[in-house]
Amino acid sequence: MSRVFVSGLGAVSPAGWGVPALRAALAAGEPLPIQGIERPGWYRPLRARLVPDPSPRPAWQTHPRLRRASLLTHYVAAAAMEALGQNCLDPARPPRLGLIVCLQSGCVQYSYRFYKEVLEAPATASPLLFPETVFAAPASHVSTLLGNVSLAVTLLGDPAVFLLGVALVADWLKEERVDLGLVVGAEEANWLRADAIWHFDRACVSSAGAGCVCLSRNAVQSMGVELETMTDAQTYLSSRSRRQSAQAMRQQLEAGSADELLCDGLQGCRRLDAPEQEAWQNWPGSRLSPKRVLGEGLMAASGWQCVAACDALARGDFKAAALSIVGCNQQAIGARFVRANGVAQE
């Protein structure tokens, strides 16, 4: 069997830049303060949790490819760089990297600005903005920043796609096409995206950021965490509801025990949460719900969930962690990560 280890974690969230900030916010357990995003033509602002500016500004932000890049690209870059961390220290032997960027909304800020210009005066719409609106732009920029990316894919879909990205990287590792694989889930905030989320549940708080896991076949590089299992993609159809898909996903994972963690996607929105809440009602262990603290980050939130689960395992808090991602309009997928202490080098 081909084993897949977690070698690094990275995060950008409304709690700040880096995994320590995410960890501290989740440990505190208090929902972060909500900010208002002005919605043109409407008196009531939309609710959001925004990512603070980085302090100090990371040196890589001065890279020529990133100077005009979107915030989305900056989030992806920061999470990827942090997750890669110590894994790329030997410049004489750079590992072959695979990069998967998972997005649902993509670069909404530049898309909004560019399309607004198109409607106002198409002949003068900015040629600098358009390239950044392309879904593949963050993967392109970050591949250049990292330098040794041999494979890069941008995946679209609902938040459960983050785990499809992990499955694809597992394939690449098995076939030895890459030495390390980065899976990043990311989103950026703007009023249009917050507006769309508002349409589905008024209690939802839109948020932004990125979460990244770095995967490897090499146990020596690992944080002592490995992927044990991932369920099928339980796709929503007219004949299979979101609730049924969540149940099917749950049934494919182990029952759990008191010393295990469930990292779920609950956020305090009754209607959206109901299928997942029901599927996991008998979970016997601890629970962590990053979205309750950070907000609805869509693909970024899947990244945070995965990072939080793996971080808790790496710190020895639990022996195993179940990850539950019940996506909003595509599929439910779950995974189980376990501690991999004392494993021999592959």
Added chain:
Amino acid sequence: MLFPLPVRKGPAPRVVVTGAGIVTAYGAGWRANAEGFRAGRTAFRPITLFDVSRQRSKMAAEADLPDTLPPTRLPARQLKRLDRASRILLLAAHEAWRQAGWEPTENLPLVLGTTAGGMLLGEEYFKRAVGSPRGHHGQPTRALHYQPQTQGRVIAEALGFCGPLFIIANACASGGNALGKAWEMVRAGRTGRVLAGGYDALSQLVFAGFDSLQCISPGSCRPFDTHRDGLSIGEGAAVVALETHDSAHRRGAEIIGELIGYGSTMDRHHLTQPHPEGEASLAAMQRACEVAQVNPADIDYVNAHGTGTQLNDSSEAAAINRWAGHRAATLPVSSTKAGIGHLLGGAGAVEAVVCLMALREQWLPPETRVETPDPICRFPLVRQPTDARCGVALSNSIGFGGANATLILRRHA
């Protein structure tokens, strides 16, 4: 289960195509398209889908869609709500499905490439959110239906299957990479069958985007012509049914062709410009050949990415020259974008199906509007309708942002 990975016993299986569906500005279906590609017709005309009166360019290759869609499992209410991208995709998927003779099933992966999904609906969402901020009617539906996963789910619902849905957005190489990833999934033993393809409908944002970069031809594109003046945008989709050779043989399915190689690489040169010497494109061709265990002498036709921009075509020509070596002098190359435009996320999949047509019917698709081939091309451009023996074809996709894909297909005799 998506993990652990299944352990494949023995060598990787052969992967064949048992169904192929296509929609372009030539029409819907294999026959209409085969006739168009074989003759090298051009299908550009003034855009009617959105206002281009204030754009520099005003032409594109719009697809004429039939008024009624083929009978599927979709209820009339859902059919009525389908956006243009979903309709295009459904037409192509239905043709591939019917041709393959597949039955409704569980756990059939769907791998799609797109750059914009249902962007026309996204644009409508934007206009209403900005223009009538207090009017929310229909906005949730628009927000849902513009997302590509909704279009993927429509296909699954319509044809009666379910399974993991991968949507690859590697810009203009999305379709090529979708077929490549699907091929890898079968070879790795993850699945015995995959439905895969690429699609994109015309949208104002994307058209205006390329126009803002001043890379759209004011007339019709002429890839690899010395006097080429930009690309032309088109719309369409292609979907293929991929399965193991054993599976197809067992059930007596007609085999349209075989996908034997795939290479993907990343060009880190620039966000919108390929490396001038085509380094990544060259590497993708080499990788695909290595996997397919063929060399340039074995290739009978190259369907180039060939957008018609100065930078793309010179870079790709350099890559083909270097990859083909002495073989370049006699290796027929053409870009079918000359007839139907650049289909963006659909391009790689559509061009793979064009290769299947060439392999099956033994002709090469010409670029009839090329007058003066760029001297950088050391290879002969196919400029006239040509009947030819064609056993192996190679198709290139070069993506905005640097994603590249090369597919190699073989005739199944």
